[in-house]
Amino acid sequence: MPESINILQSKMNHTKLKNNMQTDLLGLSPEILLKWYDEMLLIRRFEEKCAQLYGMGKIGGFCHLYNGQEAIATGSIGAINPDDYVITAYRDHGLAISKGLDPRRILAELLGKSTGTTKGKGGSMHLFSREKNFLGGHAIVGGHIPLAAGAAFASKYRDEKRVCLCFMGDGATNIGEFHEALNLAALWKLPVIYIIENNKYGMGTAVDRASAVDELHLKAAAYNMRNEVIEEGHNVLKVYQSVKAAVDHARKTYEPSLLEVQTFRYRGHSMSDPIHGHYRTKEEVEEQKKLDPITLFMGILTDTNLASEDYFNSAEERIKSIVDECVAFTENSSEPPLEELYTDVYAD
Amino acid sequence: MPVVSYREALNQAMDEEMARDERVFLMGEEVAQYNGAYKVSQGLLAKYGPKRIIDTPIAEAGFAGIGIGSAMVGLRPIVEFMSWNFSLVAFDQIVNNAAKMLSMSGGNFNVPIVFRGPGGAAHNLAATHSQALESLYAHFPGLKVVMPSNPRDAKGLLKTAIRDNNPVIFIESEVMYGEKGEIPEGEYTIPFGTGDIVREGKDVTIVSWSKILQHITTKAVSRLAEENISVELIDPRTIKPMDWELIFNSVKKTNRLVIVEEGWPFAGVGAQISHEVSNHCFDFLDAPIERVTQEDVPLPYVHNLEVASLPNIQKVIRAVRKVMYLD
Ligand SMILES: Cc1ncc(C[n+]2csc(CCOP(=O)(O)OP(=O)(O)O)c2C)c(N)n1
Ligand SMILES: [Mg+2]
Numbered sequence: 001m002p003e004s005i006n007i008l009q010s011k012m013n014h015t016k017l018k019n020n021m022q023t024d025l026l027g028l029s030p031e032i033l034l035k036w037y038d039e040m041l042l043i044r045r046f047e048e049k050c051a052q053l054y055g056m057g058k059i060g061g062f063c064h065l066y067n068g069q070e071a072i073a074t075g076s077i078g079a080i081n082p083d084d085y086v087i088t089a090y091r092d093h094g095l096a097i098s099k100g101l102d103p104r105r106i107l108a109e110l111l112g113k114s115t116g117t118t119k120g121k122g123g124s125m126h127l128f129s130r131e132k133n134f135l136g137g138h139a140i141v142g143g144h145i146p147l148a149a150g151a152a153f154a155s156k157y158r159d160e161k162r163v164c165l166c167f168m169g170d171g172a173t174n175i176g177e178f179h180e181a182l183n184l185a186a187l188w189k190l191p192v193i194y195i196i197e198n199n200k201y202g203m204g205t206a207v208d209r210a211s212a213v214d215e216l217h218l219k220a221a222a223y224n225m226r227n228e229v230i231e232e233g234h235n236v237l238k239v240y241q242s243v244k245a246a247v248d249h250a251r252k253t254y255e256p257s258l259l260e261v262q263t264f265r266y267r268g269h270s271m272s273d274p275i276h277g278h279y280r281t282k283e284e285v286e287e288q289k290k291l292d293p294i295t296l297f298m299g300i301l302t303d304t305n306l307a308s309e310d311y312f313n314s315a316e317e318r319i320k321s322i323v324d325e326c327v328a329f330t331e332n333s334s335e336p337p338l339e340e341l342y343t344d345v346y347a348d
Numbered sequence: 349m350p351v352v353s354y355r356e357a358l359n360q361a362m363d364e365e366m367a368r369d370e371r372v373f374l375m376g377e378e379v380a381q382y383n384g385a386y387k388v389s390q391g392l393l394a395k396y397g398p399k400r401i402i403d404t405p406i407a408e409a410g411f412a413g414i415g416i417g418s419a420m421v422g423l424r425p426i427v428e429f430m431s432w433n434f435s436l437v438a439f440d441q442i443v444n445n446a447a448k449m450l451s452m453s454g455g456n457f458n459v460p461i462v463f464r465g466p467g468g469a470a471h472n473l474a475a476t477h478s479q480a481l482e483s484l485y486a487h488f489p490g491l492k493v494v495m496p497s498n499p500r501d502a503k504g505l506l507k508t509a510i511r512d513n514n515p516v517i518f519i520e521s522e523v524m525y526g527e528k529g530e531i532p533e534g535e536y537t538i539p540f541g542t543g544d545i546v547r548e549g550k551d552v553t554i555v556s557w558s559k560i561l562q563h564i565t566t567k568a569v570s571r572l573a574e575e576n577i578s579v580e581l582i583d584p585r586t587i588k589p590m591d592w593e594l595i596f597n598s599v600k601k602t603n604r605l606v607i608v609e610e611g612w613p614f615a616g617v618g619a620q621i622s623h624e625v626s627n628h629c630f631d632f633l634d635a636p637i638e639r640v641t642q643e644d645v646p647l648p649y650v651h652n653l654e655v656a657s658l659p660n661i662q663k664v665i666r667a668v669r670k671v672m673y674l675d
Binding site: 060061062112113118120121122123124125126138139140141142143171172174175176177202203204205209210211277278279335336338340341342345 | 377378381382385403404405406407408409410433434436437471472473474475476477643644645646648649650651652653656657
């Protein structure tokens with residue numbers, strides 16, 4: 001066990017005595033925990049910048065923000081290795097950041113620059129990185145769910161132990177591809193972990209108006225698939241713990257899991273939609289915001305004496321400068337040349 | 349004559365047909381409580397209730413199939429796709445069940461259903477969300493394909509579509525929903541297969557439809573008029589059936605044809621028009637037929653490449669000058 005963890009453990013014991021705190025830090029090092037804090041904060045501030053740039057007309061098309069769901073990206077991707085795969089739908093900025101894509105290139109993509117993750121071809125909904133094993137943001141609901149099983153299939157085919165994390169919204173569990181993919185993944189024992197980010201609504205439709213089963217993880221039962229619900233989806237540690245268990249299980253047995261994570265999106269469905277509209281009340285949004293993943297984690301880090309006011313202030317500064325750097329990078333980038341229109345249509 | 353938006357025109361058509369015929373109902377994602385992703389069904393839930401204005405889960409294959417099944421036994425569904433791009437998830441239902449049912453069942457079951465929603469590119473929506481799919485659907489025998497370019501046609505053609513006893517692919521345009529135009533007072537329908545001469549001319553015939561007609565072709569035609577090039581502009585309004593006589597007669601007069609469409613070039617609607625015209629008007633043509641289409645690539649997100657790929661005014665002017673041997 002690395003020394004840092006021993007120190008942490010003693011700190012924890014200390015805190016427990018002092019505050020009667022029950023927080024189990026799951027043997028994670030302070031470095032990792034602080035890195036997670038920074039990452040969640042980066043996702044939050046990055047998205048706020050996107051909202052601002054969208055409002056200024058610099059980002060076009062559909063742009064779906066991740067505010068409120070940060071603990072899922074950080075906790076889940078914190079449980080895998082860089083060579084494991086991640087795939088998701090169009091609400092992909094946060095997951096891409098967690099998977100290690102350069103936030104400067106993500107922002108450049110959103111602004112349609114040649115330095116973007118797909119040279120300006122995909123935009124916000126279609127971030128990709130072969131290098132980082134990020135198999136995409138995908139804009140057709142449910143279309144990516146079988147692809148995840150495909151990546152897992154390839155891993156098993158090559159006798160690798162790589163797993164694939166596949167994220168989707170609650171609404172996506174109602175489309176046929178979800179069911180076909182889950183059946184196949186379970187039938188063929190493919191090392192894929194399906195993670196439903198249940199933010200209670202698909203656009204303006206509440207879960208119970210769209211799904212006959214409102215405990216979405218139970219859909220796995222039809223395919224005899226391991227499943228779990230993570231009620232505290234705003235707690236990065238809880239997300240990590242469950243995803244880690246599913247990943248370990250997949251590496252050992254090749255068996256898939258379906259995890260349902262309870263969460264909430266703070267913004268409208270996309271930047272062109274109202275924040276609450278008629279389908280949810282302002283009070284509901286405000287109530288849910290009290291379960292803020294970043295604030296909660298701040299509390300945990302404070303209670304366990306891993307970070308103090310000073311740390312949080314300096315983190316805020318550091319993240320601000322990263323976001324500023326993203327903007328500067330983007331502003332210094334140019335749009336793709338017109339010849340780029342004809343490239344990448346067929347592989348050589 | 350009243351002036352309404354394209355959106356309101358579609359809304360009126362559905363409203364009037366639902367009032368007229370109990371069997372008509374509307375189904376799709378966000379059509380009821382949200383009043384439609386693009387507000388085309390605004391107010392219909394309040395008026396007709398949840399039995400006839402139905403929100404669906406994101407399950408295109410499922411709800412398209414439910415629509416088709418209910419149509420086989422006597423209902424007249426309108427199925428809204430939030431965008432035609434999502435119809436691809438329901439492709440099997442539309443192509444194998446809706447299109448073929450009458451023929452395959454030897455006349456036992458017809459499928460009176462309308463599939464409708466916005467098609468084509470809006471702005472910066474990237475490859476999966478920007479497709480012009482009319483040529484794809486027009487390929488299948490058994491489907492009718494309708495593409496109104498203005499509020500008047502949108503209303504009249506949608507009413508005809510709802511009354512038609514066959515599956516109708518009704519493709520609207522997201523960027524036209526707010527655009528206004530005059531519509532006739534009171535009840536009217538527009539029959540399928542009757543095109544519209546948008547502007548009379550003598551030098552060149554252009555066939556174009558939907559948003560591209562409004563946003564690109566008409567503007568190019570006005571510019572050409574300033575250069576004293578007189579274009580006869582034809583809006584076929586329905587892709588299938590196509591008003592061939594209208595096109596042939598125009599080409600016989602102008603002896604030149606340009607087709608302007610949003611879709612890809614290969615096996616596009618323009619390819620079919622080009623074939624029919626060269627077959628029926630061969631002796632009248634003074635120049636090879638020109639086509640303006642999108643470039644043969646998936647549409648990128650970024651504005652400059654998007655604009656470069658889609659038809660634009662310059663491309664139309666160039667094509668017209670080419671058939672007139674002016675360059
Ligand atoms: C096949 C398909 N149908 C409809 C849409 C339009 N659409 C985009 S996102 C969305 C809601 C998805 O909700 P959910 O899966 O809960 O994900 P969330 O946006 O909440 O993250 C809809 C209906 C689409 N992109 N693809
Ligand atoms: Mg959702």
